[in-house]
Amino acid sequence: MFIPRPSIRFAFSLAVAIGVFVSRGAVFAEPAKEGQALHPAGVTFELDIQPLLTRHGCNSGPCHGKSRGQNGFALSLLGFDSDFDFSALVGEGRGRRQFTASPESSLLLRKATGQVPHGGGKRIEVGSPHYELLRQWVESGSPRTPADAPQLVKVVCEPLTQILAPNQSFQLRVFAEYSNGTRRDVTDVAAFQSNDRTYAFPSMDQAGLIVAGPIPGEAAIMARYMNNITVSRVMIPQAGEVPEAAYASLPRLNPVDDLVWKKLKLLGMLPSHPTNDATFHRRAYLRIIGRQPTPDETRAYLADSSTGKREALIDRLLERPEYADFWANKWADLLRPNPYRAGMKAVWNLDAWLRDAFRRNLPYDQFVREIVTAQGSSWRHGAAVVFRDRPDTVEIASSVSQLFLGIRLECAKCHHHPFEVWSQDDFFGFAAFFSRIGHKGQGLSPPISGGEEMIFSTPTGQLNHGRTGTPVSPRTLGGTDVTISPDDDPRVVLAHWMTSPENPHFAKVMASRVWAELMSQGLVDPVDDIRATNPASNEQLLDYLAADFREHKYDIKHLIRRIMTSYVAGLSSVPANRNLSDTRNFSRYYRQRLRAEVLLDAVNDALGTEEEFAAMAPGSRATQVWTYRTSSLFLDTFGRPDANQDPPCERTSDTTTPQILHLMNSPALNQKLSVDSARPAQLAASDLSNEQLVDEIYLWIYCRLPTTSEKQTAVEFLPGKPERRRAVEDLFWVLMNTPEFTFVD
Amino acid sequence: MTIHKNCEGLRRRDCLSLGLGALLGGGLVSALGSRATAAGQSKKPTGCILIWLDGGPSHIEMFDPKPTAPAEVRGEFQPIETKVPGIFFSENMERLAAINDKFTIVRSVCHNQNNHGAGNHYMMTGAPTRIPVSCGAFVSFHPSMGSVVSAERGAPHNLPPYFSLPSITRSGGPNFLGARHAPFVVADDPNSKSFRVRDVTLPQELDDGRSVNRRQIRKKLDQLVRFQDRSAGDPVMGADENYQQAVSLMTSDVALRAFEIDRESESVREAYGRNSLGQRALLARRLVEAGVPFVTINDGGWDHHSNIFPAFKKQGRSLESVVATLIEDLDQRGMLDTTLVIVMGEFGRTPQISTLPGSTTPGRDHWSSAMSILVAGCGTPRGQVVGATDVRGYAAIEKIYGPENLVSSVYLKLGIDPDKIVYNTSGRPAHLVSDPRPIAELM
Known part of the structure; x- marks a missing residue:
């Protein structure tokens, strides 16, 4: 669910990119103007050498930083483990890697400079300042940084925000601050990364030079030095002045609008016009209950002239029975137990639990508490299935932190997350809350069966730290160790911390998810990866939505209502004068292809046909299907996620050529189009005139009336009543094969 | 169990003894990779037909007979001489034995995943499953070969680059490469008179004229406004591109001809055998001929826990006849040098x-x-056997390779660097194959 985008990939490609920089006039060895020599010991490992290994990509994931190293030489990923790296360089390799008597002959220098064959090529020039540092270090006997040396306390960048014109650039400087109060410029050895290279990106030629892209927008530039990160935000406003009054006069139906306008003002953008009634009506149906309105519903809405009709529509939809199926289906995407691990009965059981939760509009905090603390039989208590599907402590901990806190802890299991504040200690402290879960039942280990399993809390059980091997106490993220008595379930303590009003993450990630579901585009992208280095496009708006959600007792329907009744949610998708390039700030609505299930239901609703699903009652809708193992070529073609993939494959809203082909030529769809009982045949045989008939077709497929010219074109194509069936079928085919049908606009 | 360990143990030792070579490995592999790429550019592009024998075919009943083993190992069949002196196959592989100067048998790939779900995954992707899975599992932890080839190579004439006939194999999916690299499945039977490639050729009820007519009206009625400027990021523009591709595929002579299996002469169709497998192999050849770089034929029913001897007399013979025809046909057409044919399953049998x-x-x-x-094919040696198993066929004992090496070989043959870094959906980098060394004897 929730629109993953590939942009995050850039984050990691950094690891490769670092090594590509060409060093120019590096001045690293000189202390910056504020500082003094850091330590009289001279060039030492932690302070001087490790940053170089990171800077030149030696310890990056694709090179020596991967767990098995490269050609027998392994470093910790991005230098998170100094002991390990030191012993790799100095202790291993039979002393060839550094050779004090003749530093130039050290493998470290000869490899890095490409004097002997090096898979990673030439990284450092002979004689360059970085080369000199390495050489001096080896020559002085490869010393480690003494324990009394100043510690790196934090890394800061200047400036923190920068406004640029398109294609302009500026120099970002990065400073490391040490425990003795010194500060040195580490720009030359820092790594830079943009969260959106369309808008601004670090130059490859000069460390810290940030270049704006050609179009207005915004980017966050992350700078990393050792395990510390800092972020600078770059804004490229739309050229030209916008009078203050243009913003003041914009409607504010609720606080969402004001926060969006504030952001647009910073970017010098202005919103599109509101969309028309029919488009909004269809949008609200598709977004809130995942189905198209019928012609009667559309006609009634268009005829309604009352002022509060939009709000009334949203309220009406939130009470529809389809609401629960639609939103439970989205959550099934997220939790989706693998039937090959959990068993079919368990999968059904969890699905039923989810649908029930949305039917009852279970407050979100309670919903999460019930999942996180679930106990009992996987055949009786649906939420417990989550623990059958993810029996491994480490796995369930990563899922819970991502789903409900928007924190990706998974990387920290093995190494310090390269773009995050969370360390391995944080990860294991968090995972320790799941170390006392008991499992009893069938098929817990291979051969895995579909049997029943009991999940319960045990009085004993511990988790050992992945690196040190010592037992870990449960510790909340950013908090302190928690002692939990043998009688208490650590998960209850965790759930309490997660859902407490003080928890800054909990409400935010759900607000982020729901926003993306309704508005096509996340405030944060991906929606559940919230961190300083991946800032929201509108932090204030996300904060407001989270606070509002919390204040309204985590009522999901309230959150949906808040967003959908904003003026912003009713904007047209058509760009206006000052927002063409805006794809992040909600100055217009963003189009999105319909989800697989919604599209299939829309096809059947329009044609008046039913889909036949295995393991489902007759007349079931696609949004009610509870497992991807109910086979459907249509759903798979349109990107229904496959629960047996690991990591579970994300739902995408991409369009592909096979999708187009399927909609055009699938024998099953053409069959539906042409059976006697389907709507085309029925309408063709009815007493409706060709004009009325075209209205009807447009209402069923586009959920609007045709324009005069559309009507004229369509009617021209229809012969007289006795022969019109084929042509009616063709018209249905035509409209269903256009993007106005397959996209929400 | 001891034998099982033996296989792994040997592999580990193998790696140790290769330690020195591994230092040079990167250079060697990349040299091979660039050569493969260069070959791909200068000549006709390469393609691969993978005949997947789902269930795990018996090595002893096919290409690795054990005549000196006791009866409870040897089985019912006798070894037969092949065209290459000194190489013996089981008696049912008669036609292949007569042409084994055209191909190679690798007897020494092994792994440690003894159930269908995990074994299939390992052989199909070159990566073991990250967690244990069960026999019935259809799992995907890593992109399959076909999906990787789809992503790396693409196909001309808007053809889907990865076909799977008549169904997707258990682990034949794209994983993080995304749905666009899922196989294009042609479920219909090319042996049937009414065979059509679903969705690309029109449904039977629909004639060309009507389809053209529909597209013409569509042109008039498709009035949703498009935001032409790319910075507006209109996803409908992408859908339009897909539509153009779909129509050009539907109207591409080359593509459609590839699907029209009845253009083949009666004698060719007969040679492949008038059965589903035979005609699928023929269709696969036509697809590769048209430029499709990867076609999987998923052939089930090789899980012979019982009835193994009668099965090999029938199923074994019918398979070998199809494979022999395919190889001969490719060779005669001059396509064998650019077409890699692989026949394998998830493992051998006890x-x-x-x-x-x-x-x-x-x-x-x-x-x-x-x-x-x-x-x-594709420059692999003709008339060789790589590696060997012990006298009873328990374990690979010479030139031991893993699925990683096999998959790396396939990638290199198709001009893809197995050491390439790929990014999963959360942005984590991984090598395409964790051990990018190919089976040297095939290169």
Whole structure:
């Protein structure tokens, strides 16, 4: 669910990119103007050498930083483990890697400079300042940084925000601050990364030079030095002045609008016009209950002239029975137990639990508490299935932190997350809350069966730290160790911390998810990866939505209502004068292809046909299907996620050529189009005139009336009543094969 | 169990003894990679037909007979001489034995995943499953070969680059490469008179004229406004591109001709055998001829826990006849130099014949320590055997390779660097294949 985008990939490609920089006039060895020599010991490992290994990509994931190293030489990923790296360089390799008597002959220098064959090529020039540092270090006997040396306390960048014109650039400087109060410029050895290279990106030629892209927008530039990160935000406003009054006069139906306008003002953008009634009506149906309105519903809405009709529509939809199926289906995407691990009965059981939760509009905090603390039989208590599907402590901990806190802890299991504040200690402290879960039942280990399993809390059980091997106490993220008595379930303590009003993450990630579901585009992208280095496009708006959600007792329907009744949610998708390039700030609505299930239901609703699903009652809708193992070529073609993939494959809203082909030529769809009982045949045989008939077709497929010219074109194509069936079928085919049908606009 | 360990143990030792070579490995592999790429550019592009024998075919009943083993291992069949002196196949592989100067058998790929779900995954992707899975599992932890080829190579004429006939294999999916690299599945039987490639050729009820007519009206009525400027990021523009591709595929002579299997002469169709497998192999050849770089034929029913000997007399013979025809046909057409043919399953089978409880006839069970893989074409040697198993066929004992090496070989043959870094959906980098060294003897 929730629109993953590939942009995050850039984050990691950094690891490769670092090594590509060409060093120019590096001045690293000189202390910056504020500082003094850091330590009289001279060039030492932690302070001087490790940053170089990171800077030149030696310890990056694709090179020596991967767990098995490269050609027998392994470093910790991005230098998170100094002991390990030191012993790799100095202790291993039979002393060839550094050779004090003749530093130039050290493998470290000869490899890095490409004097002997090096898979990673030439990284450092002979004689360059970085080369000199390495050489001096080896020559002085490869010393480690003494324990009394100043510690790196934090890394800061200047400036923190920068406004640029398109294609302009500026120099970002990065400073490391040490425990003795010194500060040195580490720009030359820092790594830079943009969260959106369309808008601004670090130059490859000069460390810290940030270049704006050609179009207005915004980017966050992350700078990393050792395990510390800092972020600078770059804004490229739309050229030209916008009078203050243009913003003041914009409607504010609720606080969402004001926060969006504030952001647009910073970017010098202005919103599109509101969309028309029919488009909004269809949008609200598709977004809130995942189905198209019928012609009667559309006609009634268009005829309604009352002022509060939009709000009334949203309220009406939130009470529809389809609401629960639609939103439970989205959550099934997220939790989706693998039937090959959990068993079919368990999968059904969890699905039923989810649908029930949305039917009852279970407050979100309670919903999460019930999942996180679930106990009992996987055949009786649906939420417990989550623990059958993810029996491994480490796995369930990563899922819970991502789903409900928007924190990706998974990387920290093995190494310090390269773009995050969370360390391995944080990860294991968090995972320790799941170390006392008991499992009893069938098929817990291979051969895995579909049997029943009991999940319960045990009085004993511990988790050992992945690196040190010592037992870990449960510790909340950013908090302190928690002692939990043998009688208490650590998960209850965790759930309490997660859902407490003080928890800054909990409400935010759900607000982020729901926003993306309704508005096509996340405030944060991906929606559940919230961190300083991946800032929201509108932090204030996300904060407001989270606070509002919390204040309204985590009522999901309230959150949906808040967003959908904003003026912003009713904007047209058509760009206006000052927002063409805006794809992040909600100055217009963003189009999105319909989800697989919604599209299939829309096809059947329009044609008046039913889909036949295995393991489902007759007349079931696609949004009610509870497992991807109910086979459907249509759903798979349109990107229904496959629960047996690991990591579970994300739902995408991409369009592909096979999708187009399927909609055009699938024998099953053409069959539906042409059976006697389907709507085309029925309408063709009815007493409706060709004009009325075209209205009807447009209402069923586009959920609007045709324009005069559309009507004229369509009617021209229809012969007289006795022969019109084929042509009616063709018209249905035509409209269903256009993007106005397959996209929400 | 001891044998099982033996296989792994040997592999580890193998790696140790290769330690020195591994230092040079990167250079060697990249040299091979660039050569493969260069070859791909200068000549006709390469393609691959993978005949997947789902269930795990017995190595002893096919390409690795054990005539000196005791009867409970040897089985019912005799070894036969092949065209290459000194190489013996099981008697049912008669036609292949007559042309084994055109292909190679690898007898020494092995792994440690003894159930269908995990074994299939390992062989199909070159990566073991990250967690244990069960026999019935259809799992995907890593992109399959076909999906990788789809992503890296693409196909001309808007053809889908990865076909799977008649169904997707268990682990044949794209994983993080995304749905666009899922195989294009052609479920229909090309042996049937009414065969059509679904969705690309029109449904039977629909004639060309009507389809053209529909598209013409569509042109008039498709009035949703598009935001032409790319910075507006209109996803409808992408859908329009897909539509153009779909129509050009539907109207591409080259593509459509590839699907029209009845353009083949009667004698060719007969040679492949008038059965589903035979005609699928023929269709696969036509697809590769049209530029499709990867076609999988998923052939089920090779899980011979019982009834193994009658099955090989029938199923084994019918398979070998199809494979032999395919290789000969490719060779005669001059396509064998650019087309890689792989015949394999998820593992071999236990040398010891067993009759499982509830079964009345003997069979062999899952055995991942030994298997035989047929490799032909694309510059692989002709008339060789790579590696060997012990005298009873329990374990690979010479030139031991893992699925990683096999998959790396396939990638290199298709001009893809197996050491390439790929990014999963959360942005984590990984190598395409964790051990990018190919089976040297095939290169």
